Amino acid sequence: xxxVAIGLDLDLQERESLxxxxxxxxxxxxxxxxxxxxxxxxxxxxxRTGRWPLILAPISDIWTRFLELASSGELLKxxxxxxxxxxxxxxxxxxxxxxxxxxxxxxxxxxxxxxxWVSAVYATPTVALAPLFIFVFGIDAPSKMAVVFLLAxxxxxxxxxxxxxxxxxxxxxxxxxxxxxxxxxxxxxLIPSALPFIVAGLRLGIGRGLVGVVVGEFIGARxxxxxxxxxxxxxxxxxxxxxxxxxxxxxxxxxxxxLQRIERRMAPWRQFELK
Amino acid sequence: xxxxxxxxxxxxxxSMLYAQRGRRFAALRDVSLDIEKGEFISLVGASGCxxxxxxxxxxxxxxxxxxxxxxxxxxxxRPGPDRGFVFQQDALFPWRTVxxxxxxxxxxxxxxxxxxLRRADxxxxxxxxxxxxxxxxxxLSGGMRQRANLARALTIDPDILLMDEPFxxxxxxxxxxxxxxxLRVWRSNRKTVMFVTHQxxxxxxxxxxxxxxxxxxxxxxxxxxxxxxxxxxxxxKRTPRFVELVDAIWKMIEEEVKAAxxxxxxxxxDTQAIATY
Numbered sequence: 001x002x003x004v005a006i007g008l009d010l011d012l013q014e015r016e017s018l019x020x021x022x023x024x025x026x027x028x029x030x031x032x033x034x035x036x037x038x039x040x041x042x043x044x045x046x047x048r049t050g051r052w053p054l055i056l057a058p059i060s061d062i063w064t065r066f067l068e069l070a071s072s073g074e075l076l077k078x079x080x081x082x083x084x085x086x087x088x089x090x091x092x093x094x095x096x097x098x099x100x101x102x103x104x105x106x107x108x109x110x111x112x113x114x115x116x117w118v119s120a121v122y123a124t125p126t127v128a129l130a131p132l133f134i135f136v137f138g139i140d141a142p143s144k145m146a147v148v149f150l151l152a153x154x155x156x157x158x159x160x161x162x163x164x165x166x167x168x169x170x171x172x173x174x175x176x177x178x179x180x181x182x183x184x185x186x187x188x189x190l191i192p193s194a195l196p197f198i199v200a201g202l203r204l205g206i207g208r209g210l211v212g213v214v215v216g217e218f219i220g221a222r223x224x225x226x227x228x229x230x231x232x233x234x235x236x237x238x239x240x241x242x243x244x245x246x247x248x249x250x251x252x253x254x255x256x257x258x259l260q261r262i263e264r265r266m267a268p269w270r271q272f273e274l275k
Numbered sequence: 276x277x278x279x280x281x282x283x284x285x286x287x288x289x290s291m292l293y294a295q296r297g298r299r300f301a302a303l304r305d306v307s308l309d310i311e312k313g314e315f316i317s318l319v320g321a322s323g324c325x326x327x328x329x330x331x332x333x334x335x336x337x338x339x340x341x342x343x344x345x346x347x348x349x350x351x352x353r354p355g356p357d358r359g360f361v362f363q364q365d366a367l368f369p370w371r372t373v374x375x376x377x378x379x380x381x382x383x384x385x386x387x388x389x390x391x392l393r394r395a396d397x398x399x400x401x402x403x404x405x406x407x408x409x410x411x412x413x414x415l416s417g418g419m420r421q422r423a424n425l426a427r428a429l430t431i432d433p434d435i436l437l438m439d440e441p442f443x444x445x446x447x448x449x450x451x452x453x454x455x456x457x458l459r460v461w462r463s464n465r466k467t468v469m470f471v472t473h474q475x476x477x478x479x480x481x482x483x484x485x486x487x488x489x490x491x492x493x494x495x496x497x498x499x500x501x502x503x504x505x506x507x508x509x510x511x512k513r514t515p516r517f518v519e520l521v522d523a524i525w526k527m528i529e530e531e532v533k534a535a536x537x538x539x540x541x542x543x544x545d546t547q548a549i550a551t552y
Contacts, residue, residue, distance in 0.1 A: 170366045177334055177360040178380040178431065179353070188379070192370040269370050269411045 057239035062246070065239040075228075079247065082213050082224040085141050086251075089148025090209045094202060097153045101160025101198075106186070111161075122154040127215045134220045144216035144224070151212040152205035159204070163197025164190050192267075199263045206255045210248060225251075281348055282309035283467045284333070284435055289342035290492075291328055301492035302328045303339070308486065308495065312434075313465040317478035319524060320488030320496075321532045326471045329493065330437050333469060334360045346435065356384065359428035361438040366424060367412040373423050374399070374408040380431040391430070398426040401460060418449040425460065436466045440473065454480055455509055462506060475528070476512060479520050487527050490535040496527055 023030070040059050047058030057065075069075040104111045104118075130147050137143035167190050175189045217226025225244045232240035291303040302325040310316050318326045332339045335353040344351040346358070354360075359380075367376050374395055381391035399405055402422040412420055421441050428436060442450045454477055461468060472478050478485045485499040501520060503511060511517050 170362060171368060173336055174360070174362055174366045174368070175379075175383070176336060177354045177358075178383050179355060180383045184383050188383070189368070192368070195370070267370065269413065 054236065054238060057242055061239045062242045065237075066243045066246075069240065069243060075243070075247075078223055078225050078228045078244070081141070081221075082144075082217070082226065082248075083251070085144035085216070085224065086148055086209055086213045088141075089145035089212065090152050090205060092145070093149045093152035093156060093205055093209065096149075097156025097201065097205070098160050098198060100153075101157045101201075102164065104157065104161040105164035105190075105194075118154060118157055121150075122158065126150050127211070130212075130216050130219050133216070139220045139222060144213055144221070147216040148209040148212040152209040155204035155208065156198070156201040159197045159201025160194060163194030163201075166197070167193040195267050196263075199259065199267070202259055203256060206252065206259065210252050210255075214248065283312040283314070283347065284310040284469070285345040285348075286329075286333070287343045287345065289329065289332060289339045289344070291325065291332065291337075292340045303332075304492040304494050306342070306493065306495055308498075310467060310469065312467055315461060315468045315481055315483045316470065317482035317485045318469060318471045318488065319473065319475055319478045319485060319528065320493060321490050321528055321535065322473060324488040324490050324531070325493030326488055327439050330360075330439050330469060330471050333435075334358050334437050336360075356380075356431045357433055358435045358437060359431055359433035361421075361424050361428045361436065361441045363440050363443060365412075365420070367420055367427070369412050372409050372411055373404060373415070376412070376423055377426045377430055379427060384431070394430055394432075395426070398429055401429075401463065402426045403456065416449075417445050418453055421445065421453060422456070425457070429460075429464070429466075434467060436468045438468065438470045440471055442477065443473070450474070450477070451509055457481065458505075458507060475521050475524050476517075479517060479524065480507065480509075480512060485520075485524060487524055488531075490531040496531065499524060 043056065044059045046052070047056040047061070066075070100114065104114050127147070129150065130143075133143045133146045133150075137146050171189050171193060172185060175185045180188065213224065214226035214229070217224040218230045221227040225248050229241050229244035229248075232238070232244065286306055286308040289303055289306045290301065292299055292301050306329060308316075318329065320326050328337070331337045333344050333351065335344075335351045335355065335358070338352075346355075351358075368379070371379065374392075377395040377398055378388075378391040381394060382388075395408075399408055402425055404419060404422050404426065407415065407419065407423075412423065415423065424441060442453050445453060458481060468481075470478070470481055479499075479501055482501050485501060486495055487497045487499065488494065489496045499520065503514075503516060
């Protein structure tokens with residue numbers, strides 16, 4: 001609504017019809033929306049034919065099931081459980097990842113000690129360790145948090161370290177020519193220069209962390225969206241399964257957009273580079 | 276410690292050796308130069324002659340293999356607030372606004388924010404950036420970025436300004452405007468300036484003396500007094516004396532380039548020599 005109001009205001013000056021202007025400024029959003037609607041329509045029709053009952057439930061059935069699960073409060077329980085697991089695991093991964101990345105980038109000895117572990121563990125499919133985590137941390141939240149942490153932490157470490165070490169030498173030299181000391185160079189040059197890399201690492205971490213939640217809950221859980229998906233598919237409740245999948249997708253989109261907002265706040269100079 | 280009557284800046288037989296892929300080569304050999312307070316010196320020479328290296332040594336960013344630099348009789352061992360360095364384009368911090376770039380030097384020194392802002396405000400007006408304080412470097416044209424670069428170096432109020440091809444990336448018109456602007460700023464504060472460039476007309480237009488360097492290893496080949504009155508208008512570039520000076524310097528550099536490339540009499544270029552050059 002706010003957008004329309006602003007559009008109207010500018011309109012009086014530019015003498016472009018309100019409708020045309022609205023179409024132009026929202027063109028990319030409208031195309032995206034149209035694309036989603038077309039696929040949803042095809043899905044609905046394909047689901048209605050009933051030819052693939054184990055794969056496709058009609059969108060309308062999924063929606064009905066969503067409303068059912070939501071009104072009974074069951075859905076909220078699953079969402080809260082998964083969100084809690086994800087947020088805690090990811091927050092710890094972000095803090096530890098950034099600190100380890102900084103350590104690796106600033107000390108050759110630390111790099112030598114930590115690097116082989118990072119390379120080895122990052123390259124192996126760490127989800128394979130999820131069952132072990134359930135043994136160690138139990139069937140409830142802590143085991144999933146550990147899986148999320150393990151999956152999310154490595155891209156954050158690697159990106160932070162890469163961001164810091166790839167700082168353009170000329171910026172460091174410029175700071176040195178103003179007699180900046182090591183701490184100042186770190187705070188005022190290396191960290192801001194690495195910020196875009198760190199954010200990219202966090203974004204990768206979000207994707208991997210969500211995988212961690214789902215896989216962890218598949219293996220053993222009593223609640224959560226992954227548990228909902230797993231349980232529903234086992235019981236051939238395809239519509240309920242899709243409710244879980246859509247909610248997970250929504251969570252991912254939401255998390256990334258929150259991160260983008262934070263990035264815009266923290267690194268306003270980047271907006272222009274991205275354009 | 277100030278030596279009365281001594282030069283502002285003294286370079287004392289500076290040599291710089293580099294090791295690259297196991298081979299050592301000399302970038303600078305035995306460079307000595309005295310620069311008076313308030314003097315504007317241009318440094319020219321074929322590319323790779325070590326002019327930028329010399330400037331970095333004077334700033335204290337690198338330590339020469341042999342020789343010393345003295346500012347007012349005190350030996351330079353590291354960068355200090357008595358020297359300001361103006362880098363080539365894009366040395367402004369992209370994550371800071373123009374204003375925050377300009378206050379960087381004072382911020383690092385731990386000066387009060389209010390003092391830094393007042394100082395930055397003066398400089399913004401001096402270099403003609405008023406109204407662009409809140410812009411980020413990428414929002415500025417090349418010429419404006421170099422104005423900001425100059426202002427950033429001037430905030431710490433250095434006695435000596437070291438400028439490393441600051442206008443090299445600018446188009447011809449902007450470069451001329453910036454040259455005139457630099458002289459205007461210099462007239463108002465009379466800093467001692469060492470200005471590295473490969474544009475010979477720029478060197479002559481700006482400087483009291485032009486130092487011509489030989490090809491690698493860089494040595495001082497000649498020092499040319501620019502005996503033209505100040506303040507100088509851009510129109511002096513069309514006077515016979517100016518053209519004469521530029522020609523004389525160009526011939527010296529051409530000799531150096533030819534010597535380095537070993538161009539033979541009939542104009543044939545020794546490709547073997549280019550490869551090692």
